Amino acid sequence: MNSKTGVPAIYKFEVSVSGGGETTLAVFGRVSLKTLGRFREDVDLLFQRSAPQELRVDLAGLQYLDSAGALSLLTLRRRAESQSIPFRFVNAGEEAGRILALLDRATLHTPPLAPPQRPANLLEQAGESSRALAGDFLRVMEFVGELIRGLVFSLIHLRSVRWEDVIFYMKRAGMDGLPIVSLISFLIGLVIAFMSSLQLKQFGAYLYVASLVSIAIVRELGPLMTGIIVAGRSGSAFGAEIGTMMVNEEVDALRTMGFDPIRFLAVPKVLAAMIVVPLLTLYADVFGILGGLLIGVMFLDLTVYSYVDWTLWSITLFDIVSSLLKSVVFAALISGIGCQRGFEVRGGAAAVGSATTSAVVAAIFLIIVVDSIFAVILHYVR
Amino acid sequence: MSLLSPSGFETPIISAERITARFGEATILADVSFQVHPGEIFAILGGSGCGKTVLLKHLIGLYRPYTGAVRVLGMDIGEAEEGELIELRQRMGVLFQSGALLGSLTLFENVALPLRAYTDLSPAAVEEIVGMKLALVNLNGYQNHLPEELSGGMKKRAGLARAMALDPEILFFDEPTGGLDPVTAAEMDNLIKSINTGMGTTMVIVTHDLSSIFKVASRVIMLDKEARGIIAEGEPGLLRETTRDPRVIHFFNRQAGGLGEEEK
Numbered sequence: 001m002n003s004k005t006g007v008p009a010i011y012k013f014e015v016s017v018s019g020g021g022e023t024t025l026a027v028f029g030r031v032s033l034k035t036l037g038r039f040r041e042d043v044d045l046l047f048q049r050s051a052p053q054e055l056r057v058d059l060a061g062l063q064y065l066d067s068a069g070a071l072s073l074l075t076l077r078r079r080a081e082s083q084s085i086p087f088r089f090v091n092a093g094e095e096a097g098r099i100l101a102l103l104d105r106a107t108l109h110t111p112p113l114a115p116p117q118r119p120a121n122l123l124e125q126a127g128e129s130s131r132a133l134a135g136d137f138l139r140v141m142e143f144v145g146e147l148i149r150g151l152v153f154s155l156i157h158l159r160s161v162r163w164e165d166v167i168f169y170m171k172r173a174g175m176d177g178l179p180i181v182s183l184i185s186f187l188i189g190l191v192i193a194f195m196s197s198l199q200l201k202q203f204g205a206y207l208y209v210a211s212l213v214s215i216a217i218v219r220e221l222g223p224l225m226t227g228i229i230v231a232g233r234s235g236s237a238f239g240a241e242i243g244t245m246m247v248n249e250e251v252d253a254l255r256t257m258g259f260d261p262i263r264f265l266a267v268p269k270v271l272a273a274m275i276v277v278p279l280l281t282l283y284a285d286v287f288g289i290l291g292g293l294l295i296g297v298m299f300l301d302l303t304v305y306s307y308v309d310w311t312l313w314s315i316t317l318f319d320i321v322s323s324l325l326k327s328v329v330f331a332a333l334i335s336g337i338g339c340q341r342g343f344e345v346r347g348g349a350a351a352v353g354s355a356t357t358s359a360v361v362a363a364i365f366l367i368i369v370v371d372s373i374f375a376v377i378l379h380y381v382r
Numbered sequence: 383m384s385l386l387s388p389s390g391f392e393t394p395i396i397s398a399e400r401i402t403a404r405f406g407e408a409t410i411l412a413d414v415s416f417q418v419h420p421g422e423i424f425a426i427l428g429g430s431g432c433g434k435t436v437l438l439k440h441l442i443g444l445y446r447p448y449t450g451a452v453r454v455l456g457m458d459i460g461e462a463e464e465g466e467l468i469e470l471r472q473r474m475g476v477l478f479q480s481g482a483l484l485g486s487l488t489l490f491e492n493v494a495l496p497l498r499a500y501t502d503l504s505p506a507a508v509e510e511i512v513g514m515k516l517a518l519v520n521l522n523g524y525q526n527h528l529p530e531e532l533s534g535g536m537k538k539r540a541g542l543a544r545a546m547a548l549d550p551e552i553l554f555f556d557e558p559t560g561g562l563d564p565v566t567a568a569e570m571d572n573l574i575k576s577i578n579t580g581m582g583t584t585m586v587i588v589t590h591d592l593s594s595i596f597k598v599a600s601r602v603i604m605l606d607k608e609a610r611g612i613i614a615e616g617e618p619g620l621l622r623e624t625t626r627d628p629r630v631i632h633f634f635n636r637q638a639g640g641l642g643e644e645e646k
Contacts, residue, residue, distance in 0.1 A: 253482035258471035
């Protein structure tokens with residue numbers, strides 16, 4: 001509050017000095033949160049103008065005091081005491097006295113226990129990020145090791161697998177995902193057919209649309225789009241489910257009952273994904289080709305027979321098998337990283353949220369990287 | 383189920399030997415040692431942040447001590463092999479603070495989990511035993527309920543039924559009366575006492591519920607944050623009468639300690 005703005009004084013001081021050198025500061029009016037700034041300024045002025053030898057604060061005229069006001073008065077006292085000026089309050093009413101007493105205990109000045117948070121500079125940030133990345137990589141590798149161990153164990157001891165859970169996740173990741181996977185790949189097939197037809201029109205080579213769509217979908221876009229959709233639907237779900245179980249101590253409970261959380265929670269999810277995602281990919285392939293078929297038949301004057309014939313001529317068994325193989329790998333990556341992020345959760349809802357996000361982002365990243373690797377390998381194998 | 387260990391009550395059933403617990407740079411517990419005897423109800427008390435839940439997690443093998451050892455039923459759980467540890471875990475039951483029931487399973491499936499994993503019982507037998515365990519904690523009829531359909535107190539009781547599924551020799555409790563109304567808390571106390579009396583199960587309870595402690599515990603240790611270890615040990619009633627330690631006095635008498643001068 002600025003005394004220059006001309007706001008009427010809500011309190012006022014009256015300073016008088018007695019014969020014995022004692023300065024009396026009489027306070028009238030309201031000392032409160034609103035007057036906090038002004039009060040401090042006025043006190044500064046007081047100390048500048050008259051260096052008091054002894055200070056006596058008369059509160060008889062005080063009409064209103066809240067906790068901030070009491071704080072101002074106590075700060076004044078502390079200031080006097082720090083300059084070794086004898087200080088006392090007089091004529092404090094009952095209410096004022098109570099508030100002052102309450103705050104008296106609270107104003108023991110404690111320096112903060114934690115150092116102030118200062119934003120890290122660029123070098124520190126780079127260092128922190130590299131450390132975090134390296135730590136993350138190590139933990140993921142550890143998890144992968146444990147997961148592989150769990151998977152191998154499960155395949156040897158088939159009865160130890162929680163098959164009801166596998167079937168449950170197969171339904172969730174597979175069947176429930178069918179509508180959106182079919183729709184998206186249908187639309188993509190449609191778009192590819194349409195866009196390519198615009199170019200191929202010049203050569204009167206509409207029939208090549210069929211092979212373009214089928215090759216693009218079966219070799220690349222089918223597995224890729226399916227993978228991304230499954231990452232968004234199931235990768236996040238796995239991460240969130242396990243993360244929430246971590247928060248609720250359910251994973252601790254499993255450990256104390258002698259169960260291995262990875263075998264109990266992660267293996268069923270990974271198995272379910274690896275079974276169901278290739279099937280979803282096949283569906284995606286079929287629907288993508290259907291999308292192209294629609295364009296071909298409706299706008300490009302192709303017959304269903306010729307379109308299908310060209311499609312089947314363009315794709316080989318190798319294409320289909322490698323596409324399915326890719327999708328199995330994608331499935332393992334998605335479900336694996338989803339579970340791993342879930343197991344990292346410590347704390348509460350916010351941690352579950354960030355683990356879920358991280359699961360999806362990491363899964364998509366891994367899918368794209370592995371897809372590129374596959375592209376190179378398959379090129380040379382062909 | 384034996385009520386006394388074969389060697390009598392002299393051999394401790396749990397032995398904490400010079401445990402130091404650290405999280406990163408911070409030492410939570412330094413050089414803590416104590417023993418729990420078969421059949422007793424042993425309480426671990428202390429103010430917030432004193433490390434009692436951390437200590438509990440060391441006793442049940444979720445954390446490994448930075449130094450020192452925890453010996454349960456004669457086995458060092460830090461050094462035990464996987465197979466031995468799994469066997470040991472069947473002789474211990476843990477009730478976590480909110481029950482830690484698996485949310486996607488019904489109460490029946492939760493309680494049946496250890497039974498199906500570690501016994502060859504027929505489905506009919508499992509059903510009978512689960513019914514019995516739920517009845518012991520006054521949850522008869524709730525077999526097909528999901529955890530989300532239950533109140534906090536009921537979840538805790540269901541968690542206890544699961545912890546007791548294999549008739550363990552030791553039961554661990556993390557704040558069993560936390561968040562419960564006085565009536566439900568008293569019922570939990572009675573449950574703990576009756577299981578201890580009826581089955582002879584050793585109980586280790588982490589708590590700061592004063593009335594629980596005096597009603598139920600046969601022996602207590604008190605942890606302190608600054609001391610990073612045990613500041614009092616003994617029978618609760620006796621401790622309250624005879625202690626001179628102001629921290630212990632404040633705790634047992636529910637007094638604010640250390641925050642400014644005493645109100646005259």
